[in-house]
Amino acid sequence: MKFANSAKRGGNSILAGKILSEAMPWIKEITGKTIVVKYGGAAMVSEDLRKAVMEDVLMLKMLGVKPVIVHGGGNAISKQMEAEGLEVEFVNGQRVTTEDAMRIVRRVLTGEVNQQLVWEMNQHGNIAVGVSGCDGGVLIAKQKDPALGRIGEVTRVNPGLITDLVEDDYIPVVSTIALGDDGGIFNVNADIAAGHIAGAIGAHKIIFISDVDGIYKDFPDEDSLIANMNIDEARELLNDENISKGMIPKLTSCVHALDEGVPSVQFVNGTTAHALLIELLTDDGIGTLVSNTGDAAEVNHAEVDHFASRLLENKYL
Numbered sequence: 001m002k003f004a005n006s007a008k009r010g011g012n013s014i015l016a017g018k019i020l021s022e023a024m025p026w027i028k029e030i031t032g033k034t035i036v037v038k039y040g041g042a043a044m045v046s047e048d049l050r051k052a053v054m055e056d057v058l059m060l061k062m063l064g065v066k067p068v069i070v071h072g073g074g075n076a077i078s079k080q081m082e083a084e085g086l087e088v089e090f091v092n093g094q095r096v097t098t099e100d101a102m103r104i105v106r107r108v109l110t111g112e113v114n115q116q117l118v119w120e121m122n123q124h125g126n127i128a129v130g131v132s133g134c135d136g137g138v139l140i141a142k143q144k145d146p147a148l149g150r151i152g153e154v155t156r157v158n159p160g161l162i163t164d165l166v167e168d169d170y171i172p173v174v175s176t177i178a179l180g181d182d183g184g185i186f187n188v189n190a191d192i193a194a195g196h197i198a199g200a201i202g203a204h205k206i207i208f209i210s211d212v213d214g215i216y217k218d219f220p221d222e223d224s225l226i227a228n229m230n231i232d233e234a235r236e237l238l239n240d241e242n243i244s245k246g247m248i249p250k251l252t253s254c255v256h257a258l259d260e261g262v263p264s265v266q267f268v269n270g271t272t273a274h275a276l277l278i279e280l281l282t283d284d285g286i287g288t289l290v291s292n293t294g295d296a297a298e299v300n301h302a303e304v305d306h307f308a309s310r311l312l313e314n315k316y317l
């Protein structure tokens with residue numbers, strides 16, 4: 001027997017209660033919605049952070065969100081190319097992908113990075129399914145530029161496999177290789193693929209999880225981190241020389257997705273543990289939000305009581 005007095009609730013659990021109750025209107029806002037999570041970069045390389053991101057996605061799933069993960073894997077590909085004696089070369093942030101390099105991209109992205117994420121998620125329940133962009137012809141591409149070799153530009157998305165998996169309650173984990181119009185396979189930038197997939201499945205939001213806090217107007221000046229902006233401002237920023245390297249495909253993809261009717265795009269830092277939950281479930285949004293209007297999400301607190309009472313009446317169970 002243990003006496004209650006020995007396990008007195010302290011300040012932390014009171015804070016936890018406050019945070020959990022604060023989450024209610026945000027849960028209401030996202031539950032039932034499809035959210036594409038683009039995951040890559042430094043936040044993917046650290047095992048602990050990767051675990052935290054996977055757990056966050058599972059938590060969102062339990063809250064009724066329908067997540068779709070689209071992942072990169074640039075570091076793992078570069079490492080393997082070096083190990084096999086191939087030169088790693090980038091032109092305007094795009095990997096020069098020879099036929100030999102493409103074989104490595106395909107093997108590492110789909111066979112290793114993708115399967116590692118699926119395995120990690122399935123430690124918590126058999127819910128994740130690995131999908132390559134070639135499966136079910138999800139991604140169709142043509143050559144972008146002969147100088148870049150097997151780098152593809154998405155020409156079509158066949159979203160059936162993804163939407164079927166989502167409807168069957170699975171979490172698709174997508175590696176971004178594509179079926180080529182020339183009968184071959186292309187390496188597609190994961191940021192760009194995420195925008196195309198989000199548009200094609202009618203997602204509610206894309207979240208880019210990366211290794212920076214968001215988009216900086218004057219990168220890396222800390223004071224220039226953008227909290228929110230509208231699509232026109234985002235489009236304009238694309239011409240700005242302060243948007244460089246890996247941020248170019250992300251912002252391009254963001255504008256494409258908004259044009260396709262995805263209501264909002266968020267950029268968060270995956271090197272902060274549980275950034276996804278903080279972003280989606282608390283009043284303290286972090287990172288950069290881009291939407292058609294440029295306004296931060298409005299949560300109607302007044303309706304929450306009504307929603308809660310219906311929940312209590314088991315109307316949603």
Ligand SMILES: Nc1ncnc2c1ncn2[C@@H]1O[C@H](COP(=O)(O)OP(=O)(O)OP(=O)(O)O)[C@@H](O)[C@H]1O
Nearest residue numbers: 040041072073074210215216219242243244246247
């Ligand atoms: N204006 C900007 N604001 C924020 N980051 C920027 C900006 N301009 C360039 N960047 C760079 O973009 C990087 C994020 O893109 P990056 O491609 O490295 O991440 P990722 O796509 O998550 O990773 P990976 O491509 O390896 O999977 C940041 O680390 C930063 O160096």
Ligand SMILES: [Mg+2]
Nearest residue numbers: 040072191246
């Ligand atoms: Mg990148």
